[in-house]
Amino acid sequence: MKKMAGLGLALTMTTSLSAQQNSLALTDEFVNKNINNAVAQYKTLMTRVPDGVLPRTFDKANDSLATAKSNSWISGFYPGTLLYLYEYSKDADLLKEAEKRLQLLEKEKDNKGTHDLGFMLYCSFGNALRLTGNTHYRDVLLTGAESLASRFNSTVGCIRSWDHNSDSWKFPVIIDNMMNLEFLNWASRVSGNPKYADISKIHANTTLKNHFRPDNSSYHVIDYDPETGAVRHKHTHQGAHHESAWARGQAWGLYGYTMMYRDTHDKAYLNQARKIAAFILDQPNLPEDGIPYWDYSVSGPDVPRDASAAAITASALLELSGMVRGKERKRYLKAAEHMLTSLSSATYKAPIGTNGGFLLMHSTGHFPANSEIDVPLSYADYYYVEALIRYKHLLGH
Incomplete structure (x- = not known):
């Protein structure tokens, strides 16, 4: 191929x-x-994976899969893993299953309510494009990159991560968001539009400035004021406490x-x-x-x-x-x-x-x-x- x-x-x-x-x-x-x-x-x-969903984890006690819909941040990993395994094995059944799940994911290219489109689309459609050359996947990815870029705030210098918990945060940015920048870098290379790579670099630079402690550990969440760009809070939502270093x-x-x-x-x-x-x-x-x-x-x-x-x-x-x-x-x-x-x-x-x-x-x-x-x-x-x-x-x- x-x-x-x-x-x-x-x-x-x-x-x-x-x-x-x-x-x-x-x-x-x-x-x-x-x-x-x-x-x-x-x-x-x-x-074991039902139609219309993606596998998330396994409940051993009930011998059942926990699944997610296409708008979950984890939705791209199952097809992405299948595609990596197909790359190695050339087993057509793996490619067929991956492409079946890509059909579920495609609509997320228009999802402007999440920062996780790199995980969702680039890990899945990105691998599919690389391995098959199907130009439809390129179009899906470029549309998704534009959706991701829509969450960028030039005053803050970051892509907004979460829209929930507005009572706690005004413009939360999580360290996980670094993983979605590869998607934007790719979009600039392929489209010839420097906008996406510019956003990526600005986000990375702002994160470099504000997310890290003197010992080079990272906070999980930095909350910004979207009107001024000032840092409001430095938090760790999934870690042990605000000054801890959450491993992932x-x-x-x-x-x-x-x-x-x-x-x-x-x-x-x-x-x-x-x-x-x-x-x-x-x-x-x-x-x-x-x-x-x-x-x-x-x-x-x-x-x-x-x-x-x-x-x-x-x-x-x-x-x-x-x-x-x-x-x-x-x-x-x-x-x-x-x-x-x-x-x-x-x-x-x-x-x-x-x-x-x-x-x-x-x-x-x-x-x-x-x-x-x-x-x-x-x-x-x-x-x-x-x-x-x-x-x-x-x-x-």
Whole structure:
């Protein structure tokens, strides 16, 4: 099949292959085994997903899937994972299922009520365009990018994240929003319109200025005054407390600034990614297996882990390792390999046919809300598979 040039997406690596291969500890056999297992497991999941919805997590007690509609922020991860697995396996059934779910998602291109269109559309339609060359997917994406750009406030210098809880926030911006900037960068490259990339850079710069503490950990939510652009509050909605470091939030920041350096070559973004990586890897509360607790300020045998944070972090570190040299590159590779090894162990990866068809166990969605604690999550699977495929590219395949 034709592959579209200029998509960028998450597989881009920026280092010489031979230099990376000299430092690699995992084998082709390891990667192939785990991706093949993922293909088999997702063919199990495919049989369980009802029409008209997307899988979110699995309720073990009731042996039932929890699903979401197309307007959920997680809606793009299931088709995106299917497409990554199709890229590896060339199994037409995976592509067919992904395209079936894309039909549900297409209407979200007009959704101006969410900042999550990068997750929803770029992880799904972006991969579909890259792998099939279907220009209809390009049109869907460009319409979606315009919808996302409509949420930008030039006074604040950010894309608004949430429209809810107006009694608490006036213009909330969450660190997760860094992940949606890749979509805008792509839209500028493809359309030739610099507007989208300009918005992306302004948002990244504003976030860099206001989201990070002196130790390079990130707040989850910064609330701005939309009339003046002033910071009103610095909060952590999904973390342990306002000054804690929510684990998945740190992963979003690491991934986001690594991607922004790839797309812009602005050294400020590379420097920030390196600082975030150091914060994570130097964590005294990071468990020996490299899979973080749901927040870096908490620890203990009964504290839930977040495999999704580890998967996102591992994928980001693999890309970041290609942007640096020497001991720093080796450190990032070693950490990513350690996380992938742990995630691929029986402790975190479910046996085929179990776990409702999801790959990873032991993720945490929203602990303070007592929501999705110690469960599989669709986005954990997506970034785990992405990390495996990125590693396979480093191996030269």
